[in-house]
Amino acid sequence: MRAVVFEHDEDAGVAQLGPALQQAGFTLVRRFRTARREDVDAELVVVMGGHMGVYEADQHPFLREEIALLSERLANERPCLGICLGAQMLAAAAGAEVFLGKNGFEVGALPVRWTQEGLKDPVIAGVRPKTVMAHWHQDTFTPVPGATLLASTDRYTQQAFRLGKSYGFQFHMELSAEDLDRWLAQWGDSEGLKGKNVQELRAQVPKLKAAEAELTELQHRLANHFAKAVR
Helix, strand or coil: CEEEEEECCCCCCCCCHHHHHHHCCCEEEEEECCCCHHHHHCCEEEECCCCCCHHHCCCCHHHHHHHHHHHHHHHCCCCEEEECHHHHHHHHHCCCCEEECCCCCEEEEEEEEECHHHHHCCCCCCCCCEEEEEEEECEEECCCCCCEEEEECCCCCCCEEEECCEEEECCECCCCHHHHHHHHHHCCCCHHHCCCCHHHHHCCHHHHHHCHHHHHHHHHHHHHHHHHHHC
């Protein structure tokens, strides 16, 4: 089974999600800022994060290509997984509007609040009502047509959704505590983090470390969901 992974920045790959997908039987096929026609028929397409926005397709034409491919896969009920930018692209492919959020940059190790529907979801069921996740985004989107909202935060409502066999997660469930700390150290002086106290953000990292067992289990359940869906 092929899991085609669309990556958009050098240090924004599948991270901890990769081994979970491989253990579920997927072979990872990586694409960097490109899509191939054959990818429309892959057993699974995974779209990762990136610093660009869905609305910046004029500067980044590959966004348009990937969204078109996601739209075709959704129409054919082929499973997709979107994380951060990938979730926004999946939302756009389903007809939602993606835009710069008015509530500021959401970054750090922060809890997401699962909805009642999320707590009943076959992948998520069994988690606690709140789970600490890594966040690194400001873009958000309108409710996804036909989708079930699975999670929210106080800052942004649209944090996770299920659409048919596909899932979108605005937060970075794939990041370990070490990954998030490295991002904060590496990009602490980036435009998005201006006005943020990076040391305070790095002090949140142990909260993500404490949640890693729960996140690992969640990723394996998600990978097994996709394996079952394509078999």
